[in-house]
Amino acid sequence: MNPATDITTETEHITVLLPAGRLPLAIMDEVHQLTVRYGLEVYLTTLQNLRLLNVPKTATTEIRARLAALGAEFKAPGRFPIPRACVGGPHCNLGLIDTKAVSARILARFADRGHTKAKLKLALSGCILSCSGTRTSDIGIVATRNGYDVYAGGKGGPAPKIGRRIKKEVTEAEMLAAIETLIDFHDRKTGTKQRMAKLLGDPDFPFAEV
Numbered sequence: 001m002n003p004a005t006d007i008t009t010e011t012e013h014i015t016v017l018l019p020a021g022r023l024p025l026a027i028m029d030e031v032h033q034l035t036v037r038y039g040l041e042v043y044l045t046t047l048q049n050l051r052l053l054n055v056p057k058t059a060t061t062e063i064r065a066r067l068a069a070l071g072a073e074f075k076a077p078g079r080f081p082i083p084r085a086c087v088g089g090p091h092c093n094l095g096l097i098d099t100k101a102v103s104a105r106i107l108a109r110f111a112d113r114g115h116t117k118a119k120l121k122l123a124l125s126g127c128i129l130s131c132s133g134t135r136t137s138d139i140g141i142v143a144t145r146n147g148y149d150v151y152a153g154g155k156g157g158p159a160p161k162i163g164r165r166i167k168k169e170v171t172e173a174e175m176l177a178a179i180e181t182l183i184d185f186h187d188r189k190t191g192t193k194q195r196m197a198k199l200l201g202d203p204d205f206p207f208a209e210v
């Protein structure tokens, strides 16, 4: 049998979501045990999640169940995107907000959303240096000294784009409302998947540049 074929047909990967890039110790401990037992690799993704590579398909159900029992949640189609967050305050001396706490409040606000269409990414940074790529994400939230700036339509990839600032120095409630408007708009205008950048030129785009 072709070894390459063997790898793709006999193994897969599992992505464990890590809000604000935090890895709970119980999950870390279990991942360590599973990695040793099954000869897995651990990859830390660019979206700050933890991906187990080379998972034998015969073990997927058991591995997911063991991690789920510890509270792990997994990447899946339609899930509201977890913001990629810089470490923020109080761990970075430039941090103006506790990014972990703000990320949790964003997730709590949108946790019950039924389905978010694919390709939408969120990023959150604790100051204007944007270490988490807030200006190159579909929705970027940047803490400033006077409130939040919100960016839309940034992207990386082969044709990178800087997001358009659509809210300047707003309150957290206004920031959350802007996220909701953007996601609702993306949902209305998207079939199955689309980057927000493609929607900036839509005549119905709900925000002007500020």
Ligand code: SF4
Binding pocket: 086, 087, 088, 089, 092, 093, 094, 095, 096, 125, 126, 127, 128, 129, 130, 131, 132
């Ligand atoms: S964006 Fe600002 S607060 Fe966040 S890690 Fe970078 S310098 Fe620190």
